[in-house]
Amino acid sequence: xxxxxxxxxxxxxIGLSAVMLMALLGRIAGVSGIVAGLLPPVAARxxxxxxxxxxxxVCGPLVVLAFAGASPIGPPVVSLPILIVAGLLxxxxxxxxxxxxxxxxxxGLSRLSPRSLAAVAVFMAAGIATVFVARHVL
Amino acid sequence: xRSILAGFIAGLLFGVGxxxxxxxxxxxxxxxxxxxxxxxxxxMFVMAGGVMVTFIGYRMAxxxxxPLWDERFFTPTATRIDAPLVGGALVFGIGWGxxxxxxxxxxxxxxxxxxxxxGFVVAMLAGMIAVRMIRRPGAQSLAAELPAAADG
Numbered sequence: 183x184x185x186x187x188x189x190x191x192x193x194x195x196i197g198l199s200a201v202m203l204m205a206l207l208g209r210i211a212g213v214s215g216i217v218a219g220l221l222p223p224v225a226a227r228x229x230x231x232x233x234x235x236x237x238x239x240v241c242g243p244l245v246v247l248a249f250a251g252a253s254p255i256g257p258p259v260v261s262l263p264i265l266i267v268a269g270l271l272x273x274x275x276x277x278x279x280x281x282x283x284x285x286x287x288x289x290g291l292s293r294l295s296p297r298s299l300a301a302v303a304v305f306m307a308a309g310i311a312t313v314f315v316a317r318h319v320l
Numbered sequence: 321x322r323s324i325l326a327g328f329i330a331g332l333l334f335g336v337g338x339x340x341x342x343x344x345x346x347x348x349x350x351x352x353x354x355x356x357x358x359x360x361x362x363x364m365f366v367m368a369g370g371v372m373v374t375f376i377g378y379r380m381a382x383x384x385x386x387p388l389w390d391e392r393f394f395t396p397t398a399t400r401i402d403a404p405l406v407g408g409a410l411v412f413g414i415g416w417g418x419x420x421x422x423x424x425x426x427x428x429x430x431x432x433x434x435x436x437x438x439g440f441v442v443a444m445l446a447g448m449i450a451v452r453m454i455r456r457p458g459a460q461s462l463a464a465e466l467p468a469a470a471d472g
Contacts, residue, residue, distance in 0.1 A: 184362045185342060185362055186361070186362055186365045187365075188340045188341070188342075189340065189341040189342055189362045189363070190364035190365040190366070190368060190369040191337075191340055191369065192335060192336070192337040192338065192339070192340030192341030192342075192343075192366055192369065193341055193365060193367060193368060193369025193371075193372075193373075193400050194337070194369040194370070194372070194373045195333050195334070195336055195337030195340065195342070195369075196333070196337035196338065196366070196369070196370040196372055196373075197337075197369060197370040197371070197372065197373025197374040198333050198337075199330040199331070199333035199334040199337065200330075200334075200370070200373075200374045200377070200378075200379065201373060201374055201377025201380075201381060202326065202329065202330045202333070203327075203330045204377070204378055204381045204387065204393070205377070205381040205384075205387055205388060206322075206323075206333055206387055206388050206389045206390075207323055207326050207327070207387055207389055207390050207394075208386065208387035208390045208392055208393035208394050208395075208396065209390075209394050210394070210396065210471070211330060211334065211404055212471065213334075213422075213423040213424035213427065214423040214448070215419040215471070217423060217427070217445070217448065218448050218452065221445060221448055221449050221452060222449055222452065222453070223449075223452060223453055223456045224452075224456060228323070230323055230327070231323040231324060231326060231327030232327065232388050232398070233327070233332055234323075234324040234325070234326075234327030234328040234368035235327040235328065235330050235331035235334070236331060236427060237328060237331060238327065238328040238329065238330065238331025238332035238333075238334070238335060239331040239332070239334055239335040239338075239424065239427050239428050239447040240331075240335065240427060240428060240430050240431045241331075241332055241335060241423060241431070242331070242332050242333070242334060242335015242336040242337070242338065242339055242428055243335055243336070243338070243339040243344050243428050243429065243431055243432070245332065245335075245336055245341065246336055246339040246431055248342070250427050253432060254339035254340070254342070254344050254345065255339070255344045255345070255428075255431065255432030255433075255434070256344065256345025256346060256347055256348070256429075257346075257347060257431045257436075257461065258419065258420075258421075258436035258437060258440070259346050259350060259419075259420060259434075259470065260348055260418065260419050260420075260429045262435075262436050262439050264379070264418055264419060265419050265420065265421075265436045265437075265439050265440040265443070266439050266440065266443040267415075267443070268415040268416075268418035268419035268421065268440060268443075268446070269415070269419070269421075269426070269439065269440035269441065269442070269443025269444040269446075269447065270415070270424065270446060270447040271412065271414050271415025271418070271447065272412055272415035272416060272419075272421065272423060272426070272440075272444050272447065272449075273415075273423075273443065273444035273445060273446060273447025273448040273449075273450075274408075274411055274412075274447035274448070274450060274451045275409065275410070275411030275412025275413070275415055275447075276408065276412050276422075276423060276448065277406045277408070277447065277448040277450075277451035277452055277455075278346065278405070278407060278408030278411065278429045278451050278455075279404065279405050279406075279408020279409040279411075279412055279423070279471075280396070280398070280404075280405060280408065280471040281471035282412060282422050282423045282424070283416075283422040283423075283424065284334075284422075284423075284424050285471050286409070286471055287367065287370075287409040288367070288371060288374050289378075289421050289471075290372060290396075290471055291371050291375075292371050292374035292375040292378050293378060295396070295399075295471065296399065297396075297398060297399065297400070297401055297471060298406055298417050298471055300401045300405065300406065300409070301405055301408075301409040301471070302409075304406055304409035304410050304413060305409040305410070305412050305413035305416060306444075307329075307406045307413065308409070308410050308411075308412070308413025308414050308416075308417065309353045309413040309414075309416045309417035309435070310354075310417070311413075312353075312413065312414045312416075312417025312418055313350055313353040313354045313357075313400065314354070314355075314356055316417070316418065317354055317356075318356050318357070
C-alpha cells in the first residue's frame with residue numbers, strides 16, 4: 183500500500199481514538215494534556231484512564247510490528263544531547279501552550295477552536311523554521 | 321473500570337494510527353517540516369484523516385448532552401489567543417523541529433529499541449513539570465485564569 187494511503191488510514195484511526203474518548207469519557211485526545219494530568223504539582227483526579235491511554239499508546243506500534251513483521255519505530259536522527267534539549271522544549275512548550283499536535287492539531291481544529299488554529303499555525307511555522315535553520319543554514 | 325478500558329483502546333488506536341502514519345519515524349516527520357529540502361507531505365495525510373473523522377465524530381458525540389460513561393464533556397473553555405498559548409506553541413515547535421518528536425509519537429516510540437527516545441521523554445516530562453510548578457494556582461496570578469492543559 184502507498185505510504186500516503188496508509189497515512190490517511192492511520193490518521194483516521196487517530197480520529198477514531200479522539201471520537202471514542204469524547205463520546206465515552208468526554209475527554210480531548212491530546213497526548214500532552216493526558217500526560218500532564220499525571221504530573222506534579224497537582225495530578226488530576228482522573229488518573230486511571232490517562233495511564234491506560236499511555237499504555238495503549240506504547241502498545242500500538244508493537245501491534246503493527248506483530249502484524250506487519252517490520253517495526254514502524256524509526257531511530258532518532260539527532261544525538262542524545264539534542265534529544266534532551268528538544269524534549270525539554272516540547273514538554274515546556276506544550277504545558278505552556280495547552281496542547282500539542284493531537285490536542286490542538288486534531289481535536290482543536292475539529293472543534294474549530296481559534297486558539298488551536300493559532301497554536302497549530304505557530305508550532306508548524308516554528309518547526310519548519312527550525313528544520314530550515316538546522317539543515318540549510320547551519 | 322470502563323474508563324480504563326476506554327482509555328486503553330483509545331490509546332491503542334492512537335498508537336496504531338501514529339505507526340501507520342509514519343509518525344513514529346522522526347526522519348519522516350522532519351522530512352515533512354523540511355519544505356526547502358526533499359519535502360515529504362505524508363503527515364498532511366495523517367492530519368487530513370484525523371481531522372475528517374474527528375470533525376464528523378465530535379458532532380455526532382455532541383448530540384448527546386453528556387458522554388456515555390461520564391457525567392459531562394470536559395472540553396476547553398478558554399477562547400483568548402494569549403501570550404502563553406503563542407509562546408508555548410513557539411517553544412514546542414522549535415523542539416519538534418530539532419528532533420522530529422511531538423509528545424504522542426515520542427511516547428509511542430518507547431517500545432522500540434532506541435534509548436534516545438527515553439531520554440527525550442524524560443526531558444519532556446521534566447519540561448512539563450517545570451512549567452506546571454511555575455504556573456501552579458497561587459504561584460502566579462496568571463495561572464488562576466488558565467487551568468492546566470487548557471486545550472489538549
